[in-house]
Amino acid sequence: MPTIxxxxxxxxxxxxxxxxxxxxxxxGVASALSAAREGASVLLLERSYMLGGLATSGLVTIYLPLCDGEGRQVSYSIAEELLLESIKYGIEDKEPTPWLNGGTLEEKKKCRYEVRFNANMCAILYEQLLKKNGVDIMYGTSVCSVKVSRQKIKAVIVENKSGRYAYGCRSVVDCTGDADICKLSGEETSLFKQGNVLASWYYFVDKGKYDLCMLGFSDIPDKYKKNAEKEDNRRRYGGVDADELSEMTINAHENILQNYVEHHGKCDKDTAMASIATTPQIRMTRRLKGLYEIDDTEMHKFFKNSIGMVSDWRKPGPIYEMPFECLHGEKIKNLITAGRCISVTDDMWDVSRVIPVCAVTGEAAGLAAAMTDNFCNISITKLQKKLVNRGVILHEKDL
Ligand SMILES: Cc1cc2nc3c(=O)[nH]c(=O)nc-3n(C[C@H](O)[C@H](O)[C@H](O)COP(=O)(O)OP(=O)(O)OC[C@H]3O[C@@H](n4cnc5c(N)ncnc54)[C@H](O)[C@@H]3O)c2cc1C
Known part of the structure; x- marks a missing residue:
C-alpha cells in the first residue's frame, strides 16, 4: 500500500x-450529567448534530428494562431519570403502567419497566438537561487523536468545521461506543469475533399511523445456538472498518426501500417513510479490555466493587452487579469507558450493550472522572457512597 x-x-x-x-x-449523556453534578467542568464532544447516538439517530427507541422481570427494579438514579426524561411528553409504545403509577408486585411481575420513546423529542430533551446542568456541548466535532504523556491523556485533539485543535483535560470518558479513545491512546481493546447481522430499522407512517419497523433482530451468542442456527451464514459486519460500514449502510438502505415498497407501496400525505437511521445500526464492535471482563454466567454474583446493577433484557431473573474494573484498564490512568464499549466477554455483550446499562455505567464513569485522574487509585468506597446517595443500589442483597 503506498503511503504519504x-x-x-x-x-x-x-x-x-x-x-x-x-x-x-x-x-455520554449519563456520564456528562453525572460529572457535572459532581461539580466538574465538563465538555461533551459529539461528531453528529444530535445527542442520543444509536438510541436516537440510530432509531433504537426501546429503553429496555430497569427491572429484573420479577417485579424488582434494579437500575436507578440517572438510568431511571433518562428513561423518564425520554417520555416527558408521552410514550410512543410499551406503557409500563404499574411502574409509573405505583402498581403492585404482581402487576410489576407481568410488565417490564421499559418504554418506547420518540427519538427526536428525546435528543432535544437530553440536550436541554445537559445544558441545564452546565455541560458544554460541541457538535460536529470528532475526536481524532489524543496527546498522551506518562500514561495520562493530557489533551484530546478534535476536528470540526473550525479545523483541528485540542482541548486540555484532567480525565476522559470514552463513550464513543467503539472504544475509539482507548484505541487512539494505546489502551487494550478487543473486537467482537462473531460479527453483527444487518439491521435496517426505520419509521413509517401508514394511513396516519406512525410506527417502527424493526428489520434485523439481535443475534444470539454462538454458544447458545442450536445446530441449525450454527449454519446461519448471513453476512456479518465488524463495525470498525470505514469501507465496510459504508457498504453496510447502503445494504440497510436497500433492505428498507424493498420492505417499504412491498408493504406500503408509495409515499403520499398519509403514507410515508418517516425516518431512516443517520448512524450505522451496529450493535457490538470494539470494546475496552479492562481490568475485569464480566461474563453472562456471572449473574447474581456479589462484586465488592459494584457500581450498580443491571438486568437481562432477554429474560426475567438474571441480575448483574457491575464491577468498577469493567470500566477501566491500567495503561492509561485517566481514561474510563461507559456504554457499549465497556470491558465484558463476547457473550455478556448482548446483555451489557443496551440503553439502561449504558446509563448505569455512564453515571459511575462520569462521577469517577469528576473525582480522580487515576482510576486505578480511586477510593471505591467513596465512589460507592456517592452513588448510593444518588439512589443507586449496588448489590442484589440490598434490593
Ligand atoms: C439494531 C440495534 C437494535 C438495538 N436494540 C436495542 C433496544 O431495543 N433497546 C436497547 O436498550 N438497546 C438496543 N440496542 C443497543 C443500544 O441502542 C446501544 O448499544 C446503545 O444505545 C449504545 O449507547 P452508547 O452511548 O454506548 O453508544 P452510541 O449510541 O453508539 O453512541 C456513541 C456516540 O459517540 C459518537 N462518536 C463516536 N465516535 C466519536 C468520535 N471519535 N468523536 C466524537 N463523537 C463520536 C457517535 O456519533 C454517537 O453519538 C440496539 C442496537 C442496535 C444497533
Missing amino acids: KEPSREIELKKSYDVIVAGGGVA
Missing part, C-alpha cells in the same frame, strides 16, 4: 476541562 507523509503542525490548545466525554450517546 502527513506534515506535522502546531495546533491551538483551546480550553481545558476537568472531564471530557467523547461521544454523546446515552452513555
Whole structure:
C-alpha cells in the first residue's frame, strides 16, 4: 500500500476541562450529567448534530428494562431519570403502567419497566438537561487523536468545521461506543469475533399511523445456538472498518426501500417513510479490555466493587452487579469507558450493550472522572457512597 507523509503542525490548545466525554450517546449523556453534578467542568464532544447516538439517530427507541422481570427494579438514579426524561411528553409504545403509577408486585411481575420513546423529542430533551446542568456541548466535532504523556491523556485533539485543535483535560470518558479513545491512546481493546447481522430499522407512517419497523433482530451468542442456527451464514459486519460500514449502510438502505415498497407501496400525505437511521445500526464492535471482563454466567454474583446493577433484557431473573474494573484498564490512568464499549466477554455483550446499562455505567464513569485522574487509585468506597446517595443500589442483597 503506498503511503504519504502527513506534515506535522502546531495546533491551538483551546480550553481545558476537568472531564471530557467523547461521544454523546446515552452513555455520554449519563456520564456528562453525572460529572457535572459532581461539580466538574465538563465538555461533551459529539461528531453528529444530535445527542442520543444509536438510541436516537440510530432509531433504537426501546429503553429496555430497569427491572429484573420479577417485579424488582434494579437500575436507578440517572438510568431511571433518562428513561423518564425520554417520555416527558408521552410514550410512543410499551406503557409500563404499574411502574409509573405505583402498581403492585404482581402487576410489576407481568410488565417490564421499559418504554418506547420518540427519538427526536428525546435528543432535544437530553440536550436541554445537559445544558441545564452546565455541560458544554460541541457538535460536529470528532475526536481524532489524543496527546498522551506518562500514561495520562493530557489533551484530546478534535476536528470540526473550525479545523483541528485540542482541548486540555484532567480525565476522559470514552463513550464513543467503539472504544475509539482507548484505541487512539494505546489502551487494550478487543473486537467482537462473531460479527453483527444487518439491521435496517426505520419509521413509517401508514394511513396516519406512525410506527417502527424493526428489520434485523439481535443475534444470539454462538454458544447458545442450536445446530441449525450454527449454519446461519448471513453476512456479518465488524463495525470498525470505514469501507465496510459504508457498504453496510447502503445494504440497510436497500433492505428498507424493498420492505417499504412491498408493504406500503408509495409515499403520499398519509403514507410515508418517516425516518431512516443517520448512524450505522451496529450493535457490538470494539470494546475496552479492562481490568475485569464480566461474563453472562456471572449473574447474581456479589462484586465488592459494584457500581450498580443491571438486568437481562432477554429474560426475567438474571441480575448483574457491575464491577468498577469493567470500566477501566491500567495503561492509561485517566481514561474510563461507559456504554457499549465497556470491558465484558463476547457473550455478556448482548446483555451489557443496551440503553439502561449504558446509563448505569455512564453515571459511575462520569462521577469517577469528576473525582480522580487515576482510576486505578480511586477510593471505591467513596465512589460507592456517592452513588448510593444518588439512589443507586449496588448489590442484589440490598434490593
Ligand atoms: C439494531 C440495534 C437494535 C438495538 N436494540 C436495542 C433496544 O431495543 N433497546 C436497547 O436498550 N438497546 C438496543 N440496542 C443497543 C443500544 O441502542 C446501544 O448499544 C446503545 O444505545 C449504545 O449507547 P452508547 O452511548 O454506548 O453508544 P452510541 O449510541 O453508539 O453512541 C456513541 C456516540 O459517540 C459518537 N462518536 C463516536 N465516535 C466519536 C468520535 N471519535 N468523536 C466524537 N463523537 C463520536 C457517535 O456519533 C454517537 O453519538 C440496539 C442496537 C442496535 C444497533
